[in-house]
Amino acid sequence: LAKTTQxxxxxxxxxxxxxxxxxxxxxxxxxxxxxYQQFPSQGPRFIIQGYKTKVTNEVASLFIxxxxxxxxxxxxxxxxxxxxxxxxxxxxxxxSQGNLIFGKGTKLSVKP
Amino acid sequence: GAVVSxxxxxxxxxxxxxxxxxxxxxxxxxxxxxxxxxxxxxSLMLMATSNEGSKATYEQxxxxxxxxxxxxxxxxxxxxxxxxxxxxxxxxxxxxxxxxGQGNEKLFFGSGTQLSVL
Numbered sequence: 001l002a003k004t005t006q007x008x009x010x011x012x013x014x015x016x017x018x019x020x021x022x023x024x025x026x027x028x029x030x031x032x033x034x035x036y037q038q039f040p041s042q043g044p045r046f047i048i049q050g051y052k053t054k055v056t057n058e059v060a061s062l063f064i065x066x067x068x069x070x071x072x073x074x075x076x077x078x079x080x081x082x083x084x085x086x087x088x089x090x091x092x093x094x095x096s097q098g099n100l101i102f103g104k105g106t107k108l109s110v111k112p
Numbered sequence: 113g114a115v116v117s118x119x120x121x122x123x124x125x126x127x128x129x130x131x132x133x134x135x136x137x138x139x140x141x142x143x144x145x146x147x148x149x150x151x152x153x154x155s156l157m158l159m160a161t162s163n164e165g166s167k168a169t170y171e172q173x174x175x176x177x178x179x180x181x182x183x184x185x186x187x188x189x190x191x192x193x194x195x196x197x198x199x200x201x202x203x204x205x206x207x208x209x210x211x212x213g214q215g216n217e218k219l220f221f222g223s224g225t226q227l228s229v230l
Contacts, residue, residue, distance in 0.1 A: 034218065034219075041203065041224065042223055042224060043116075043118070043205045043207070043221030043222050043224045044156070044219075045221065046219065046220065049218060101158070102148075102156040102157070102158075104154075104155050105155055
């Protein structure tokens, strides 16, 4: 059962790069790392997923070191609309077996 | 990406009545769907796993007789909050996973339902 630990909150300014790190010391061999974004009163939205090294898509990059015990979500040049809660999940998405647990997430506040 | 539609977006009901929330996967088949509840400024809490054609699996502490889940087809799961009370007021969210059967499965979430019980 991979538990994740993230900072509770982060502040940034528009145009800056934001890096949110998630610790998952007990990650299993078959686990993937997935990040979701949630705006108030909305369901979470998939951002990015990775297994090792680096993954990049049109909205973010995900850096995973060789030991996979942590991961870093990188948001380039954030804007006000990136203000949201970001969740790091680790597992194979079998909820009833406890592999999919939402931690407290990181509340990112982007200021003008 | 895949789309999950959840209805209604919000509902207000009187105490003692039942409320049904629908969750549909619009462009993919979902043999498994999940139901969560979320209180203000808190994280999502998994309530149950909904399996098509079989009984749902409830997390510890979730009353299965109060939160009825039906997953009659590969694209529809419903959550019925029976005899709702004010303490059931919460934000309910469903999700479905793609069915690729690979380790890198992803979850796709509905837009949520805000339930207010008077």
